[in-house]
Every structure is written in C-alpha cells, then in structure tokens.
Amino acid sequence: MAPLLTIGEFSRMTHLSVKALRHYHDMGVLEPAAIDPFTGYRSYDATQVVPAQVIRRLRDLGMPLDSIRSVLVAPDLETRNREIAAHLGRMERQLAQTQASVAGLRALLAGPEVRPAVEYRKIPAVTALAVAQVVSAADLATWGSDALGALSDALATDGVAPGGATGPFGALFPGDFFELERSEITAFVPVGSPPAGFELPDGTVRLLEIPAVEAAIAVHEGPLDDIDRTYGALGTVVAERAIGVDGPIREYYLIGFPETEDESKHRTEVAWPVFLTS
Amino acid sequence: MAPLLTIGEFSRMTHLSVKALRHYHDMGVLEPAAIDPFTGYRSYDATQVVPAQVIRRLRDLGMPLDSIRSVLVAPDLETRNREIAAHLGRMERQLAQTQASVAGLRALLAGPEVRPAVEYRKIPAVTALAVAQVVSAADLATWGSDALGALSDALATDGVAPGGATGPFGALFPGDFFELERSEITAFVPVGSPPAGFELPDGTVRLLEIPAVEAAIAVHEGPLDDIDRTYGALGTVVAERAIGVDGPIREYYLIGFPETEDESKHRTEVAWPVFLTS
DNA sequence: CTTGACTCTCCTGTAATGGGAGACCGGAGA
DNA sequence: TCTCCGGTCTCCCATTACAGGAGAGTCAAG
Numbered sequence: 001m002a003p004l005l006t007i008g009e010f011s012r013m014t015h016l017s018v019k020a021l022r023h024y025h026d027m028g029v030l031e032p033a034a035i036d037p038f039t040g041y042r043s044y045d046a047t048q049v050v051p052a053q054v055i056r057r058l059r060d061l062g063m064p065l066d067s068i069r070s071v072l073v074a075p076d077l078e079t080r081n082r083e084i085a086a087h088l089g090r091m092e093r094q095l096a097q098t099q100a101s102v103a104g105l106r107a108l109l110a111g112p113e114v115r116p117a118v119e120y121r122k123i124p125a126v127t128a129l130a131v132a133q134v135v136s137a138a139d140l141a142t143w144g145s146d147a148l149g150a151l152s153d154a155l156a157t158d159g160v161a162p163g164g165a166t167g168p169f170g171a172l173f174p175g176d177f178f179e180l181e182r183s184e185i186t187a188f189v190p191v192g193s194p195p196a197g198f199e200l201p202d203g204t205v206r207l208l209e210i211p212a213v214e215a216a217i218a219v220h221e222g223p224l225d226d227i228d229r230t231y232g233a234l235g236t237v238v239a240e241r242a243i244g245v246d247g248p249i250r251e252y253y254l255i256g257f258p259e260t261e262d263e264s265k266h267r268t269e270v271a272w273p274v275f276l277t278s
Numbered sequence: 279m280a281p282l283l284t285i286g287e288f289s290r291m292t293h294l295s296v297k298a299l300r301h302y303h304d305m306g307v308l309e310p311a312a313i314d315p316f317t318g319y320r321s322y323d324a325t326q327v328v329p330a331q332v333i334r335r336l337r338d339l340g341m342p343l344d345s346i347r348s349v350l351v352a353p354d355l356e357t358r359n360r361e362i363a364a365h366l367g368r369m370e371r372q373l374a375q376t377q378a379s380v381a382g383l384r385a386l387l388a389g390p391e392v393r394p395a396v397e398y399r400k401i402p403a404v405t406a407l408a409v410a411q412v413v414s415a416a417d418l419a420t421w422g423s424d425a426l427g428a429l430s431d432a433l434a435t436d437g438v439a440p441g442g443a444t445g446p447f448g449a450l451f452p453g454d455f456f457e458l459e460r461s462e463i464t465a466f467v468p469v470g471s472p473p474a475g476f477e478l479p480d481g482t483v484r485l486l487e488i489p490a491v492e493a494a495i496a497v498h499e500g501p502l503d504d505i506d507r508t509y510g511a512l513g514t515v516v517a518e519r520a521i522g523v524d525g526p527i528r529e530y531y532l533i534g535f536p537e538t539e540d541e542s543k544h545r546t547e548v549a550w551p552v553f554l555t556s
Numbered sequence: 557c558t559t560g561a562c563t564c565t566c567c568t569g570t571a572a573t574g575g576g577a578g579a580c581c582g583g584a585g586a
Numbered sequence: 587t588c589t590c591c592g593g594t595c596t597c598c599c600a601t602t603a604c605a606g607g608a609g610a611g612t613c614a615a616g
Contacts, residue, residue, distance in 0.1 A: 235291030
C-alpha cells in the first residue's frame, strides 16, 4: 500500500536531479524512506514528494540547506513560518541593496567626478558614551542601528548626561577593518563630563575618552552604501600630498536615520587621521 | 605627481579587502599599476580608485568577474551599458522567479492537498511539425518560447498545413531530462498530413510522427513553475497502482502565453506514458 | 640591529551541486 | 545460464569569489 520508488522515479516526480537527492540525503535534509543494507540503493516513499517540493521552492529562494533542514524539522507551523519570514526579510534587504547599488553605479559611471571638498582640521578630545564590538562588514548596518539604540537609551538615563549629547554620533574604524572586513568597531556619542563617581547601569555602554586628532575631513552626501566614493576621494588627496596616516578612521553621522528616512539627505563626515610629514 | 599606493592603502580607499584585490589581479580584472620585480609588491595608482569602485558595485549586483572584465575592457559606453543592461535583465528575471517561488511555496504549505484528477487514456498517433534540441533545465523557458515562435512561423507558411493546427502545442521530455536537468526536448504542433512530397523550407522544423501512447494524464492549472506539483501527484498515482513507465513524458499546452498573459489561467496537460502490468 | 607592521605565495575551505570514473545491481533476451 | 543494458552506488574533481592561515620575505622606525 506504500509503494517505494527508486531514486530515478522520485527524481522524475519531483524535478530534483538525482545528484541533488543524494546530496540532500548526505546533508540530512531529505532522508530516503529506506536504504537497502546490501546494495545501498535508496528508496523513496510517495509521501515524500511534498516535502521534496517544499525543498525545491526554498532552494529557488536561495535558502541554504542548513536553514531548510531547520524549517523542515520545525514541528509547528508557527516556527516554520517565522523561519521563512526571516529568510524573506533577508531577501528583501538584499533587493534593497541591489537597487542602491544600481543607483550608485549610475552615479559612478555618469557622474562628472564631483570630488567632495577635503579640509585639514584638528578635532579636540571629548568624553563620550561608547559601545565597542568586533563586527564584520556584512553585519555593520545591523550592528550600527543596535548600537545607536543602546547609546540613545543610555543618554536618556537620568544623571548620565545632564546636558545631553554635545555632538553628533560617531564611530571609530581601525584601519584593518577595511582590509579584513572584520574588526572591533566603536560607536560613540560625546557628552559633557558626567558627575564624578557616576556608574553606568548597563554593561555594554562605557565612558570613553576620544582623543584629539588632526585629520583630513570630507563630508559624504547620500546613502552609506556609497561612502567608498568619499573614502576614495579622501584617500587620493591624502596620498597626493604624501602625508602619513595613523589611528582609526572616524565617521560622524551628521544627518542619519534618526533625522530622516531619505538616504539621499544623509550627511556623514569622514575623518582620516593624518600627521603631516612635510 | 602620480603617487603609488600599497595594497593596504588602496584597500582602505576602496573598501575592497586585500584578498579581493589580489584575487582581482589574478583574474585580470584589476591589474596593479606596478609590480616590484624583486619583491612582488603590488602598487596601485590613485586613478584606479574609480574602476575599483565600479567593480565593487558590479559585484554587489552579483555580476561574475568574467563579465566585469568584459565590461571594463569595453571601449565605448554603449557596449558597457549593453552588458550592464543585460545583467540587470537577468536579475529582473530572477526576481520574478523568486516571487513565483514564494507564491508556489505558500500554495504548497497552506494548500489543502488538491490532487489533480488523473485519468488513463489512449492518445492517438498524429503527424506534427516539430523542433528538437538539447536543452538544459535553466534554458527551458527561453527555448520554449523560441520553439513556439518557430513552429508558428512554419504553420503560417503557405501549403505546409492546409487545415492549420489540429491540436494544441506539445512537447516531449525524455525521462532523463528531469534527472540530468539536460536532454533533448522536442516541441511540436499536430497538423493534418501535408501534401505528398512537400518540403519544409526551414532546416530546424521537421515533420514528425508522434506515436500513439497509453498514458496517465492530469491537467495542471497555473504557472509552469509549479508543474512539479502535478508531476508529483501523477507520479504518486502511477506508483500506487504499480504500473510500468515507458517513453518520454508529454506536456500539452492547452492554454499558454499565446492565449493569456495571466499565468494563473494557464492549463497544461501532463501525459505520463504507462503500460499496465496488472 | 631588532621589532612590528606589512606583504608575498601557496594551500585549504566554503555551498550546492555537476561531471565523470569505475564498480555493482537487476531484469530481459539469447 | 550468460550477457547486455540501463540504473545505481561511491569517490574524486571542478565550479565561484573569495576568507583563513602558514611560512617567509620586506620595509621603516627606534
């Protein structure tokens, strides 16, 4: 009453290649209903057609096999839907980034080389609330908004910063972050000196002295996805003047998501520390 | 006046990892401005920042390095834009397929198991105009519409088919097409017997005798992306009744794109040849 | 001269298969 | 019974665009 199918028959029914079915077996995503202990022949059950087709759909959506396995073993519909929704969210974000890339590409190809103005300026030392964590480039955006939230919460805590923020939010990027795509990033917001002996309640937000620095500075206009253009212009100017570089690169978010959703209105100051050699 | 940059400096300016830059060098996508013949150290030029950023954008769009190389060596803007447009077209199609997959997935997960009705019927032999080619699963949709066009053109040719088509368009899929994702597919349209000795002008369209066959048949409703559901149901029924399988599987496009753009209205008959063993 | 930061090449690993080799299995015809 | 052919098995290698790390050479400053 439950006829078993050979891998070839099952392949025809599900439109999954034999190779793929064997791979799904190895990965534990779709186990054959039976395996002949002597010949190793796989046998599938007609009831496995539907799961196999679900797998096909999820693969079409680019979901990795590991995630598919979790989805399939999820007992209840709720967990299952949550996993799928999470994946669709990732897809959506990826699509948004694709569109941003297209826009950035157009600007880069058609653009008349509008070099942002670069100035040399000394940034004074400040006291700041800060959070630091090792972050990879892929997680930067997510981590950034989390960090911003944490800093905002800390700011709002009574007694921490009597005068509120004394400047825009910023972040420190060690040089090797751009080379390795992964390094410890520090997000901060400058505040007036807090009452002596004051202790922060939360463990992640610390009080940090951001040292003074002399830097080449340019303001990036537009979405952060395009910020490499400003880095390039800044780096070119720095290189042309033959000036040494030292210390982490800083970004100051003059206008960001808290101010407006319209990314084209965003303004970010990039400060590239230098010390004059000439 | 043209200062050379180390790979690390260039990495910081472009937000491309050192590893990626070396890889681009190996692939011939972005050659360093100079290479020290003794140490092998790569040196980059400030003018290479913009090309590097273009590469970054194209990679964000998922364009393979081979294509990026072609784009970069393209001398004129026109060729360049054509390449990019072609890639965006591919992306768009992929997006459409993603959406279709989401819809299909919902139907599969939420669906109340609406099994299409399966009947056993004998299909009589017919004479048909046919085109055949080895096609891989990925190219199936494209090839299908091309083949349909070729067949329509042949039909419209004077004297070929005095009575016009005598039935819907169809296609033959050898069993191993679904297992290997690549096999020789035959698209055909039945016609009345043409005048004796008549010769077709075009080389690709041939006259073919489609043999009679006894088959299990089900009608698939909706887009072809979901046709594996009908294959599964059909295969399950065939397997449950313990019936042998022989010959290529056939699809008849009762209602397709020529009739309506609305894919949910499409109707495709799937005929799975069987010969009764009981 | 040493140290530490930087760079080099080369090898391995990733994810999800495809391609192919060489061997085994099962049913059908001679 | 032998043989043939198609189906299946397990391995191993290739793909893409890098990342990670080993081991060694290079550069500039103290």
